[in-house]
Amino acid sequence: MILxxxxxxxxxxxxxxxIDEVRLNDEILKDYVGGRGLAAKILWDRLGxxxxxxxxxxxxxxxxxxxxxxxGYFPGGRICVSGKSPxxxxxxxxxxxxxxxxxxxxxxYDGIIVTGESEKPVYLFIKDSDVELRDANHxxxxxxxxxxxxxxxxxxxxxxxxxxxxxxxKEPAILYVGSxxxxxxxxxVVAAKWTHAAGYGGYGAVMGAxxxxxxxxxxTGSLPEVADIRRVKHLIKVVCDNAYESELWRRWGTxxxxxxxxxxxxxxxxxxxxxxxxxxxxxxxDQFENRVWIKQYWxxxxxxxxxxxxxxxxxGKLKGAITDNPDYELQAYLGPNLGIYTPExxxxxxxxxxxxxxxxxxxxxxxxxxxELYQRGILTKKDxxxxxxxxxxxxxxxxxxxxxxxxxxxxxxxxxxxxxxALKLGKMKKMDLLKFAVQAKGIxxxxxxxxxxxxxxxxxxxACSVQGGDHTSTAGLxxxxxxxxxxxxxxxxxxxxxxNSFGIPRKSKFAFYEAVTGIKLPPEEWVKTKAFRILQLQxxxxxxxxxxxxxxxxxxxxxxxxxxEPLLNGPYKGKAADKxxxxxxxxxxxxxxxxxxxxxxxxxxxxxxWLEDVDKALQKLR
Amino acid sequence: xxxxxxxxxxxxxxxxxxxxxxxxxxCSLAHEKRIWPEASRVRIFMLVPGLxxxxxxxxxxxxxxxxxxPIKALSVNKRTGAVIVNTKxxxxxxxxxxxxxxxxxxxxxxxxxxxxxxxxxxxPQCVKVxxxxxxxxxxxxxxxxxxxKLYARTPEELTRNLATKFYGEQGKEYI
Numbered sequence: 181m182i183l184x185x186x187x188x189x190x191x192x193x194x195x196x197x198x199i200d201e202v203r204l205n206d207e208i209l210k211d212y213v214g215g216r217g218l219a220a221k222i223l224w225d226r227l228g229x230x231x232x233x234x235x236x237x238x239x240x241x242x243x244x245x246x247x248x249x250x251x252g253y254f255p256g257g258r259i260c261v262s263g264k265s266p267x268x269x270x271x272x273x274x275x276x277x278x279x280x281x282x283x284x285x286x287x288x289y290d291g292i293i294v295t296g297e298s299e300k301p302v303y304l305f306i307k308d309s310d311v312e313l314r315d316a317n318h319x320x321x322x323x324x325x326x327x328x329x330x331x332x333x334x335x336x337x338x339x340x341x342x343x344x345x346x347x348x349x350k351e352p353a354i355l356y357v358g359s360x361x362x363x364x365x366x367x368x369v370v371a372a373k374w375t376h377a378a379g380y381g382g383y384g385a386v387m388g389a390x391x392x393x394x395x396x397x398x399x400t401g402s403l404p405e406v407a408d409i410r411r412v413k414h415l416i417k418v419v420c421d422n423a424y425e426s427e428l429w430r431r432w433g434t435x436x437x438x439x440x441x442x443x444x445x446x447x448x449x450x451x452x453x454x455x456x457x458x459x460x461x462x463x464x465x466d467q468f469e470n471r472v473w474i475k476q477y478w479x480x481x482x483x484x485x486x487x488x489x490x491x492x493x494x495x496g497k498l499k500g501a502i503t504d505n506p507d508y509e510l511q512a513y514l515g516p517n518l519g520i521y522t523p524e525x526x527x528x529x530x531x532x533x534x535x536x537x538x539x540x541x542x543x544x545x546x547x548x549x550x551x552e553l554y555q556r557g558i559l560t561k562k563d564x565x566x567x568x569x570x571x572x573x574x575x576x577x578x579x580x581x582x583x584x585x586x587x588x589x590x591x592x593x594x595x596x597x598x599x600x601x602a603l604k605l606g607k608m609k610k611m612d613l614l615k616f617a618v619q620a621k622g623i624x625x626x627x628x629x630x631x632x633x634x635x636x637x638x639x640x641x642x643a644c645s646v647q648g649g650d651h652t653s654t655a656g657l658x659x660x661x662x663x664x665x666x667x668x669x670x671x672x673x674x675x676x677x678x679x680n681s682f683g684i685p686r687k688s689k690f691a692f693y694e695a696v697t698g699i700k701l702p703p704e705e706w707v708k709t710k711a712f713r714i715l716q717l718q719x720x721x722x723x724x725x726x727x728x729x730x731x732x733x734x735x736x737x738x739x740x741x742x743x744x745e746p747l748l749n750g751p752y753k754g755k756a757a758d759k760x761x762x763x764x765x766x767x768x769x770x771x772x773x774x775x776x777x778x779x780x781x782x783x784x785x786x787x788x789x790w791l792e793d794v795d796k797a798l799q800k801l802r
Numbered sequence: 803x804x805x806x807x808x809x810x811x812x813x814x815x816x817x818x819x820x821x822x823x824x825x826x827x828x829c830s831l832a833h834e835k836r837i838w839p840e841a842s843r844v845r846i847f848m849l850v851p852g853l854x855x856x857x858x859x860x861x862x863x864x865x866x867x868x869x870x871x872p873i874k875a876l877s878v879n880k881r882t883g884a885v886i887v888n889t890k891x892x893x894x895x896x897x898x899x900x901x902x903x904x905x906x907x908x909x910x911x912x913x914x915x916x917x918x919x920x921x922x923x924x925x926p927q928c929v930k931v932x933x934x935x936x937x938x939x940x941x942x943x944x945x946x947x948x949x950x951k952l953y954a955r956t957p958e959e960l961t962r963n964l965a966t967k968f969y970g971e972q973g974k975e976y977i
Contacts, residue, residue, distance in 0.1 A: 348908060475817075500972055502852075
């Protein structure tokens with residue numbers, strides 16, 4: 181057995197209620213590490229032969245909750261949620277912070293594999309090797325806070341009853357879905373701790389489709405044994421000391437971005453990306469810090485950074501709204517993107533989104549899309565069930581978000597996410613609405629634009645990423661360079677928070693892997709073999725897609741049309757992505773990724789990585 | 803700073819706790835040589851998100867846990883003031899937990915004895931990491947004549963207090 185792993189996975193079939201322990205052989209763990217990489221492998225092995233036919237929201241989809249060997253050791257615990265994505269119809273490694281991954285490993289499992297579909301709402305309760313599916317009728321339809329409160333109470337009472345001599349029981353770690361997930365909204369998240377979310381991929385809809393309301397886990401064991409605990413302790417210190425030096429990063433997290441990214445680098449979504457610049461001082465981080473942050477340093481397991489803050493509106497008509505920071509992404513998407521520039525309105529909208537179990541990025545994207553259509557007179561008040569969707573109208577956006585989560589009226593259409601809504605609405609209105617959809621392969625673009633060229637994403641970042649618009653895993657050139665998604669694959673497969681890896685030398689991260697697992701893994705080898713193999717698997721499943729959406733590289737390996745329109749204001753006014761240059765970079769990316777001129781992974785590339793069966797499956801696309 | 807010869811106390815300020823659980827990591831590494839949150843002598847409770855706090859022995863003036871032990875497996879270390887568990891003698895009956903006004907001691911997850919903060923012989927590792935991160939939710943201070951017993955509160959009591967402090971009136975909805 182490889183060190184650093186608990187050594188077994190939990191598998192439950194919700195159609196039959198059966199619960200098993202499964203083991204994966206060491207070679208698979210060595211090659212695919214954990215989290216995102218392992219998700220790609222498990223999904224390919226189980227569903228690859230008929231990927232195009234698998235409905236992401238049907239019982240056949242496999243929903244995965246995977247840790248990695250570094251979970252709990254590398255500061256900043258996370259868990260990776262995956263499956264066939266109802267957004268991209270490929271595979272997204274969607275991670276969420278919190279103690280879930282740590283508790284799961286302490287319970288003796290590296291991950292959970294969920295298949296089938298339950299008839300009635302259930303939740304999975306895990307206490308070490310005691311695992312059971314429990315009725316979740318009483319929390320079905322409940323919001324995030326109600327769900328967490330009810331399940332925390334219920335699970336602690338169960339533990340107390342079963343182990344009366346133990347002393348006080350801590351809360352279990354809980355992952356859950358809100359109403360959005362229950363109603364199979366494609367922009368639904370798998371959430372934790374009220375405000376944390378695995379957003380990209382839309383796995384909340386998959387969990388809801390399976391009628392799995394939540395998973396609660398309490399592990400009482402230790403983290404799995406490592407190869408060199410002294411070295412691990414040292415590396416933890418290296419990562420923490422690095423974080424402790426970044427005073428403002430700790431103090432503000434990404435919360436400075438809501439003003440900064442717009443004002444300074446012109447790469448923030450403003451009114452559905454019609455612009456990417458604003459200079460609204462009302463939206464400064466000092467305003468958030470001094471008015472709404474009631475807890476300035478909030479961390480997940482082992483995290484030295486505390487990029488999270490707890491925010492609450494204390495006065496006025498939005499009084500009582502609680503959320504985290506919001507972080508930059510939600511500041512942007514539920515702020516300037518909707519014409520909103522006050523911290524209280526932003527906190528309120530983020531709390532509505534949290535409570536409903538929606539993704540702030542994907543839902544902010546579709547809300548902005550709808551508002552632009554309203555601005556242009558394409559969507560009318562009548563189309564919007566009486567809502568006047570004016571920029572800056574907080575209550576209007578909150579009302580529409582609720583309609584989306586419950587799939588009411590026009591919300592049912594927008595619940596399909598920006599891409600699918602654009603197609604459907606386009607048909608109804610008999611016009612091309614995709615030009616207003618700021619997304620890549622079904623996934624709304626993260627709040628970092630490319631037009632000013634002053635932010636980190638590049639021309640091919642979203643166009644060629646195997647995770648579409650996901651800003652946490654963007655493609656870059658050269659493919660082994662620092663902007664490439666091969667390094668994000670490492671973070672998401674080791675499963676830890678990449679925010680704590682900023683400023684950490686690459687070799688230290690791989691040294692961390694070696695200290696935990698005992699396996700030497702030079703970064704170059706990672707790129708050439710393991711990361712590359714995972715990348716090809718993700719690319720293959722993305723291109724196979726189906727059944728309701730498929731991507732043609734020629735058309736869909738591209739930026740959203742909006743990025744080719746010039747910026748309207750600010751210091752980078754007039755700048756836009758250059759089509760010819762983008763095409764050039766895409767060609768170069770194909771070459772470096774080992775894909776043919778049509779963007780399909782070449783036979784030779786796949787065979788070299790022992791992916792013969794993938795090669796066979798891709799024959800029909802060539 | 804406490805001198806070497808006088809007993810210490812770990813002052814706690816729950817509202818400063820970030821919930822990073824570095825104290826659990828440090829404590830379990832020191833006592834168990836591995837990262838083991840449930841075997842940590844200090845545990846972070848998060849019955850409500852945002853309201854994390856460290857739960858650890860307060861060394862009450864009258865040591866009710868020591869009094870309650872039917873087989874005298876608990877004793878007080880004169881130098882540090884810590885409650886020391888004789889792990890060989892302890893029968894894991896749980897009487898000390900019931901005697902503690904904060905229900906702070908808990909059973910070792912795999913062995914048959916109760917675990918209580920031993921103040922790391924006067925050099926508490928949880929304080930060290932909390933200070934390193936400049937959270938200062940835990941601070942080492944000299945043990946003087948104060949009502950330390952006030953700090954032995956149950957997780958529910960502490961959560962209720964923090965819920966009021968942070969979330970105001972609506973805080974109790976979340977407990």
